[in-house]
Amino acid sequence: MGNYFSPEYMAASFPVLLSYVGVSVFLTVISQSLALVLGSCIALVRVQRLRWISNLFAAYISFIRGTPFLVQLYLICFGLPRIIKALGAEDIRALPVVAFVVLVMVLHSAAYMSEIMRGSLESIDKGQLEACYSIGMTTAEAYRRILLPQAFRIAVPSLGNEVISALKSTSLVFNVGIVDMMSKAELMGSYSYRSLELYLDAGIIYVLLCFILHGLTELISNRHRLSGNAELVSEPATER
């Protein structure tokens, strides 16, 4: 391959890029945990059909689904500080940019996760809620003890996909000045003129991360299948 491709450079660069993996993992873990909580809350509001607030969330979800992640990133990281300053508040540009990135990622994933959780909640047989009421549970107790755990189990594979997609979207944060694997690859490439090797390294690391996430998702859903919940929606069971 001569001068066009240097396996030695690729191998040597791999550990350098790998040392930046923490940024992507950190952003993903923090944002996705918060997004799951926020997304579940939004799903609950939408399932309960609380009128105007439910519509408000519907508009928010449409906006998130209708715009690219990069646009959302720019709007929050560059637009939000200006708006807040114009409103006369403290200059929040003093806050680290990571805080804004986490905010964008939470808002982005929460929208998708809320739709996943809403779908799962609505797929649960309504007899489950009736059974809760019949023994004297409140609506809050019913959701906390019975409906949300069941919905979560149904949602695990789809939630896993959302987390994987969020992980990959961290490759865009170099656009707002965070040094992650991708921006390190760019920087190194502009000195060495060997971008191909670096992007391949980055690609391999992303594949490995997604592989691990996929494994975790499988593990979680398998554990629940082992506990006998293959049949989650409680239809009258067939006799055996």
Add this chain to the structure above:
Amino acid sequence: MLALKDIYKSFGTHEVLKGISCTIPTGSVTVIIGPSGSGKTTLLRGINFLEPADKGTIILDDLKVNVEKAVSEEIHRLRQETAMVFQSYNLFANKTALENITEGLLIVKKMDKRQALEKARYYLNKVGLADREKAYPSQLSGGQQQRIGIARALALDPKVVLFDEPTSALDPELVGEVLDTMKKAAEEEHRTMLVVTHEMAFARDVADHVIFMEGGYIVEEGSPKEVLYSPREQRTKQFLARFRSTAL
């Protein structure tokens, strides 16, 4: 004692209950029979507000609830003091057989864990499923699920247990075990039971009182002997005729 007074209920323009009044004395078993669409299930679901009625009064001992003006505290109390056994069992799919019974004891009755477990095991044993306490609903047969459903209801010590066609979804050979469990609850524990069913033999053998409903009215009521063997009303006779050759 459970008493219903002038219960009305419509779905849209279709009036399902047209002024139902009846009394279920404490410790007695009342069976409601009648063709489908007669409002039996709606009446039952109106009592614990799963399907709130439009008008009428529900009296459960010292609790008197005007259906139209019912506030959530009253609804909550009615639900806590009654329990229901569903046609489709409705066991909590994410809980084991044992947990299905302890759930209400721990969350609603605020019992401590040791007591709740002891009580749940007592009732599991009572319905003959002591060896299946770790099974999830999806691992149990319909008959077993329904027996757990009955245990879940009984363990709460409700003032009235409402049975909504508890055997209708079961294979014929599993009906017997569920009816036996119900019979035991009535005879050994003297539970107050309101049962909607098509099992005429159960009505004949276990009921203290039989109500025949049709078209949203109570057409006829009385002892099983009166209603099932010498009905006064023409409609009751017609309805019972098709059971005559088999169950009765």
